[in-house]
Amino acid sequence: MSQRDVFLKEFRGETIGTISNQSSTDELFQNEILRPILKLQNDLFVSSFINYLSKNKADFYSHSVEKKLNIIENSIQKDIKFRNSLKGMIIGLFTVEEYELYIKNSSSLNKRMMGMLIERLKSQVQLFERVD
Template sequence: MNRTEALLQLRPKIKTIKQHLNTADVEQFQNDTLRPILKFQHDILLALFNACLSHNKVLFKELTTEEKETKITQLFQKDLSFKNQSLGAVLGMLTLEEYRTYSKESSAYNRRIITMLKQRIMSTY
């Protein structure tokens, strides 16, 4: 089994994703590739977030929902180490072909990854 097959086999299947004929390529990549990776990497991404909270001495559980959303956004903007580690945890799970797709529009995909990650963090806490 090669790396590509192994990575694809590890990813969970997400049933709620519906394919539409007019879905943009970026959205298709998000649904077919990024969402399953985020689901698979959920535990490590939360561990990175908790380490970031600890490092920045944030008492996250004491914040209101609105304050949590603001704090998550601030952490992604100001703590570049956390942001880059989070992106790395996702990008490391891409196949070579997927990485080539990602690299063509990395800024757009990074925004989508961070947005989905923020949503995952909020739904967990």
């Protein structure tokens, strides 16, 4: 294992979530790799979304909470450039071995990754208030 791989695994921290003998490969990947990365990168995701709002959704702050939650979801699902940027923030913290696992099932893992990120941002919607 390279120094980078060792550093990344230590830096990201422990597995988050339950792992059992019945856990699927995707579930293992989610709890061992994705959840710790999403937790580690949370402040960057929040900052990135605030920047996205300032450039693309100036009226975000005038909407109801329900509409804001829809905007969060739609921004990540439909804006491919923004989505790819967020994916890069996650994939950049994979080890080479983890990346090789990821590319074997990237479609399913991307859905998990973005779903978890959407829920994470929605749960912090209060952070996306205008600060004038």
